[in-house]
Structures are given as C-alpha cells and as structure tokens.
Amino acid sequence: MPIRNTMSVLSKNLKVALLQFHAGADKKANLQKVKEFASKAITQHPSLDLLVLPECFNSPYSVEEFKNYCEPIPGGETTEFLSNLAKEHKVSIVGGSFPELGSDNKIYNTSLTFDKTGKIIAKHRKVHLFDIDIPGKMTFKESISLAPGDKATVFQLEDFCKVGLGICYDIRFPELAMVAARQGAGIMFYPGAFNTVTGPKFWTKFAVARAIDNQVYVVMCSPARNVAGGGYQAYGHSMVVDPNGDVLVEAGHDEDIVYCELKPDVITEARKNIPISTQRRFDVYHDVASDAVAKDI
Numbered sequence: 001m002p003i004r005n006t007m008s009v010l011s012k013n014l015k016v017a018l019l020q021f022h023a024g025a026d027k028k029a030n031l032q033k034v035k036e037f038a039s040k041a042i043t044q045h046p047s048l049d050l051l052v053l054p055e056c057f058n059s060p061y062s063v064e065e066f067k068n069y070c071e072p073i074p075g076g077e078t079t080e081f082l083s084n085l086a087k088e089h090k091v092s093i094v095g096g097s098f099p100e101l102g103s104d105n106k107i108y109n110t111s112l113t114f115d116k117t118g119k120i121i122a123k124h125r126k127v128h129l130f131d132i133d134i135p136g137k138m139t140f141k142e143s144i145s146l147a148p149g150d151k152a153t154v155f156q157l158e159d160f161c162k163v164g165l166g167i168c169y170d171i172r173f174p175e176l177a178m179v180a181a182r183q184g185a186g187i188m189f190y191p192g193a194f195n196t197v198t199g200p201k202f203w204t205k206f207a208v209a210r211a212i213d214n215q216v217y218v219v220m221c222s223p224a225r226n227v228a229g230g231g232y233q234a235y236g237h238s239m240v241v242d243p244n245g246d247v248l249v250e251a252g253h254d255e256d257i258v259y260c261e262l263k264p265d266v267i268t269e270a271r272k273n274i275p276i277s278t279q280r281r282f283d284v285y286h287d288v289a290s291d292a293v294a295k296d297i
C-alpha cells in the first residue's frame with residue numbers, strides 16, 4: 001500500500017476574500033463592480049493574498065446569453081481586465097468564471113487564475129455541465145449552448161500550495177477533488193452559482209463533503225441573489241470550509257465580501273490525527289485512481 005506524505009501542503013497562511021456580487025446584463029457594469037469590490041476588500045484588508053470571484057461574473061447565468069458574452073482567452077476584455085486588476089493590487093485572483101469562445105468556435109464556462117503579476121497560471125473549463133430537471137422547480141440545460149471541458153485542473157498557487165479548481169456542478173463529482181488532493185492539493189476552489197432550489201438542500205453539504213473526503217480547505221464563491229431583477233436566482237452563501245468540515249465563514253444571499261485566513265497547521269493536524277491519505281486502498285479502487293491533469297493554458 002503506498003504511504004503518502006502527511007506534511008502540510010500549505011507553506012504559510014493564505015488570506016482570501018470572497019467577492020459575492022450580482023452580475024446583470026451590462027458587462028461593463030459587471031466588471032466595474034468587480035473593480036469596486038476588489039478595491040473595498042484590499043482597503044479593508046491590505047495584506048490580502050487572494051481574491052475569489054463567483055461563477056459567471058461578467059454575464060447573466062443564462063443558456064440564451066452565453067453566446068452574447070463569450071470572449072477568446074487570451075485576448076478578450078475580461079481576461080485583460082482581471083490581469084490588470086491582479087497587477088494593480090499585487091494580488092492573486094481566482095477569476096470565477098465567464099463564457100469563453102474557444103478556438104474550435106465552441107463556448108465553454110471557463111475559470112482563469114492569475115498570479116500577482118497578472119499572469120494566467122491556470123485555466124479550467126467546467127467539466128460537468130449543469131443539466132438537470134426537477135419538474136416544476138428547476139430546469140437548466142447548460143449543454144444547449146456550452147461544451148464541457150475535458151480535464152481536471154490542479155496547479156501551484158504561487159508559493160502557497162498546490163490547489164484544485166472546479167466550477168459549480170463539478171463539485172457534485174468527487175473525483176476532481178480526489179485527483180487534486182492525491183496530487184498534493186491543500187485547497188479546492190469552486191466558483192459556483194447554485195440556486196434557490198438546489199442551494200438550500202445541497203450547497204453546504206457538498207462543501208463539507210469534499211473538504212472531509214480529502215482533508216482540504218474548500219472555498220466556494222457564489223453570485224449574490226437578485227430577487228428584484230428576476231432570472232436565475234443564485235443561492236449566495238459563499239463560504240470557506242476547513243479540512244475537518246467546519247464552516248469558517250459564510251455570506252448571506254445579498255452582496256457581501258467574506259474574509260478568511262487559511263492555515264497550514266489545520267491541514268497538518270487533520271491529516272496527522274486521522275491519516276486517511278496514507279490508508280487508501282488503491283489496490284481496491286483502481287477505477288478512480290486517475291492522474292489526468294490540465295496542463296494547457
């Protein structure tokens with residue numbers, strides 16, 4: 001049975017801010033809102049390391065609208081905007097997600113991560129598209145207009161640690177977080193827009209489950225709800241869950257910024273006390289022991 005390293009994977013404390021805001025029909029206004037929320041977060045906490053944005057932060061969350069907001073990566077307005085924002089504030093950014101126009105002319109729900117110099121260090125295309133039908137309550141079919149990504153995304157977040165990233169519905173599939181944790185990730189990021197039907201029932205449970213399964217921090221950033229504006233109603237409740245499954249911070253459903261400091265010792269202790277990562281029986285479950293990792297940016 002392979003014995004894996006249980007030393008903490010996070011090199012030092014990581015101070016994060018989750019920007020929970022509503023994105024409407026005006027792309028420029030949405031980007032302006034990111035700017036304002038980022039400035040506010042940095043002003044309130046000048047030593048912040050990382051900003052996290054919600055899923056679909058530059059457009060409405062709507063299968064009819066993705067084609068009207070999609071942009072090439074790199075080269076599009078939103079990529080340039082986030083890169084400049086990271087550079088200006090010298091802060092890393094997990095850039096939620098926005099519709100990407102791929103070179104194959106397909107549209108993807110894509111998340112970019114930037115380092116403090118504004119360089120793209122990771123790109124994740126939502127792997128599991130949100131196609132559900134709960135009669136009379138919630139029907140959504142991203143696959144009408146989006147194509148799925150085909151890679152798990154695990155990368156080094158500056159000098160902090162390896163991290164994994166999924167988008168929203170991706171959290172329902174434990175494999176992405178498992179792949180990331182097995183490759184040494186200490187944190188999973190999930191920009192996500194659950195809704196008022198699935199959010200109350202599942203959002204926190206999934207965050208806690210992925211955290212405990214893998215003894216990692218789980219960071220989920222949602223858009224704010226916009227009851228007056230109609231359309232898809234995001235659940236909100238951006239949160240950080242620690243490797244023991246404790247919810248450390250949680251927003252309500254309105255616009256807000258929540259802050260959290262992620263600590264190496266918490267990962268070390270959790271893994272030392274209950275060493276599941278060294279007790280795995282890879283000889284029993286070959287089918288989930290995959291090593292696929294996104295390398296193309």
Ligand SMILES: NC(=O)CC(=O)C(=O)O
Pocket residue numbers: 129130167168169170172192193194195198199202
């Ligand atoms: N919006 C999503 O991708 C997922 C979601 O709302 C859910 O899983 O519930």
